Amino acid sequence: MKKMSSNTELTSEQTAELLSILKNRFDKNMHFHPEIEWTEVQIKLEANPDKLRILNEMENTGGEPDVVEYDRQTDKYIFYDCSAETPKGRRSVCFDHEALESRKKNKPENSAANMAAEMGIELLTEEQYRKLQKLDSFDLKTSSWVQxxxxxxxxxxxxxxxxxxxHVFLYHNGAESYYAARGFRGLLKV
Known part of the structure; x- marks a missing residue:
């Protein structure tokens, strides 16, 4: 499992590389955000280096973040993990810290809630997960913890x-359970 990186800002080279990756993904998936202009998103990103660092962490753990909506009330662009399957660097985790602590044997390395907090993202709600699934087909072989x-x-x-x-299914499990094919998807507001 990938360890979360430090909270240091990205170098100018890292920033340029990440912006290039995000723009290419944005252009490839115009059906995710038909009324959003990349130049406006980039302006927001460049003004928020802390958010760029978080997006870089989402990218490094396999999330393939992309813009899925713009919230006019808060003037924020909302990025979701848009990888075809739940992000590889965030699998084999139980639900939260309490569940992690409750395991006596065979503990996973971390929990979804802990990792999301360390990264600075929010776990998707069921409603947000279903919204993502309306954009494309995700998690055909994996599953994702939700709030x-x-x-x-x-x-x-x-x-x-x-x-x-x-079809999109909502299931339940013991919070302490973890599986190689279960991770979590998150979101970030910029």
Whole structure:
């Protein structure tokens, strides 16, 4: 599992490389954001080096972040992990820190909630996950933890989603469980 990198800013070379990757992905997936202009997104990104660092971490862990919407009320672009399968560098994790601590044997290296917090991103909600799935078909072989209501979590459960048989499914599992094919997708507002 990839270790989260430090909170240092990107060099100018790293910034240029990341912006190039993001622009190419943006151009390739215009159906994700038909009414959004890349120049406006780039202006926001260049003004927020801390967000660029987070996007770089999303990229380094296999998330392939891309813009999926613009929130006019907050004047923020919203990036989701858009990799075909749940990001490779964020798999084999249980749901949260409490679940991680509850395991006596065979603990995973980390939890989805811990990794998301370390990276500075939010786990997708079920609604956001379903919105992503309307853009394309994701998680055909993997699954992704999603935010879980507190009443479910208090009873030891957690929720995850995937796409099978042409449909998006919401499931439950013990929060302490982890599988090689389950990770998490996140979002970042810039």
């Amino acid at each position: 879980t209501p507190s009443d479910i979590r208090e009873q030891g459960g957690a929720l995850f989603c995937d796409r099978r048989f042409g």
